[in-house]
Amino acid sequence: MEEGDALQRLGPDEIDSSCMKGDLAMEVDGQPAREGAATAEDWRRVLAKVVPAVVVLRTTATRAFDTETAGASYATGFVVDKVRGIILTNRHVVAPGPVVAEAMFVNREEVPVYPVYRDPVSL
Template identity: 70%
Template sequence: MEDPLERLGSEGVSGLESSMKELSMEIDPPSKENLATAKDWRRTLDKVIPAVVVLRTTACRAFDTESAGAGSATGFVVDKRRGIILTNRHVVKPGPVVAEAMFLNRDEIPVYPIYRDPVHDFGFFRYDPGAVQFLSYEEIPLAPEAACVGLEIRVVGNDSGEKVYT
């Protein structure tokens, strides 16, 4: 049986250590200067929480491997002008679904599935932006290029469809 270290070639363990050191330099932990403070997080949360919705869905049995039922999930507004909410793929469902979004002010509006990604875990619902009359909210823009290893994040969602928690 071949020694795994022999497969590294003439560089051996020192070559592996060198490669690992280079990789760790690329994935540096955040420095003290760029850490968000509690005040920064509170300001951000105050801005984004109104764009987070509770999604309530009811679906029939779409296929023999899927179950019928009702459930709740979290989504967030990514396009306020066109009325588009991003959520997980399983929430949008592979078959017919009746759904509504409940905003922070308890406005409940119907939403309609427009896309369910076949590979990645996301889907979109559409709603009528004019139906949200008494809530001031902003969209949460998508920025996949900003995602990186070691980035500090916060999760905002609902607890069994009742209210938004951070």
């Protein structure tokens, strides 16, 4: 799949044509931007859209289970389905045993989260 194909899935309203050329860059130290490169405003617009979907996950494995020890950790994830409340994170974040976990959004709202699936094979 070409890079432009992945950007196409976002739809025309979510990303402007300057980002569709597959060359994402921004100005640094006042250097002039290359033609077709993303500007600082492009980055601000994209970040304003995606940052609210990013969460900090606080997990506590309440007891040792399988090869994992009990303990607490912090990680990140992002909302992939707002309606169903599904957050995607890395496999190692969700312990194989019982966990107590919360997600904190950028506005400091905290919600309890529960594991739905943990891939038993992938690292």
